[in-house]
Amino acid sequence: MDRLLLLLLLILVAPLLTAAGGLNAKEQLIHLRFYWHDILSGPNPTAATIARSPVTNASATLFGLVNVIDDPLTLGPDLSSRQIGRAQGIYASADQNVVGLLMAMNFVFVDGEYNGSTLAVMGHNQVFSKVREMPIVGGTMQFRLARGYVQAMTYSFQPETGDAVVEYNCYVLRGSDY
Ligand SMILES: *[C@@H]1O[C@H](CO)[C@@H](O)[C@H](O)[C@H]1NC(C)=O
Ligand SMILES: *[C@@H]1O[C@H](CO)[C@@H](O)[C@H](O)[C@H]1NC(C)=O
DSSP states (O other), rough: OOOHHHHHHHHHHHHHHHTSSOOOOOEEEEEEEEEEEEEOSSSSSEEEEEEEOOTTTTTTTTOOOOOEEEEEEEESSTTOEEEEEEEEEEEEEOOOOOOOOEEEEEEESSSSSGTOEEEEEEEEEESSSOOEEEEEEEEEEEGGOOOEEEEEEEEEEEEOOOOOEEEEEEEEEEEEOO
């Protein structure tokens, strides 16, 4: 084969081989920690209830409830601490026996090292368990092709209002050539 053609083929195929290889030596594990503020009460709520099931409205697990969120993500547990992003998406009460949410949200970074990048989280969140693990299913910009998981732990919860602050630890794998 013509040497030039061979070289061209190698250049084209090599990145595909690396991408298809699964865990890549160049992959990097990033740990991010922040606090997620879900505010239902007061003049500036960050969560809005958009659906409740008329049939199961009174159920203890609020089965059928759907909230849309635009929740601040801060470096410290205080709402006034530095905000690095927003958690935008929905959660739905999807368990009839315990309070178990389907979470579908994007972490949209608006400050700091990851400004402009996003991480997509989709998983099961049994909110009264101590540590809830959910998959990171992808990301954009600095988190292109990312995968990983988050561990969520309730920091504070007001049962009267439903307001909650949750500590999120994210473990993100991304390629070095994102
Ligand atoms: C469901 O419960 C909420 C809160 O208690 C109440 O405001 C709402 O009217 C109820 N909705 C239905 C359809 O019963
Ligand atoms: C974050 O990115 C936005 C959009 O690119 C930019 O307008 C903003 O100044 C950046 N913020 C910081 C703190 O870098």
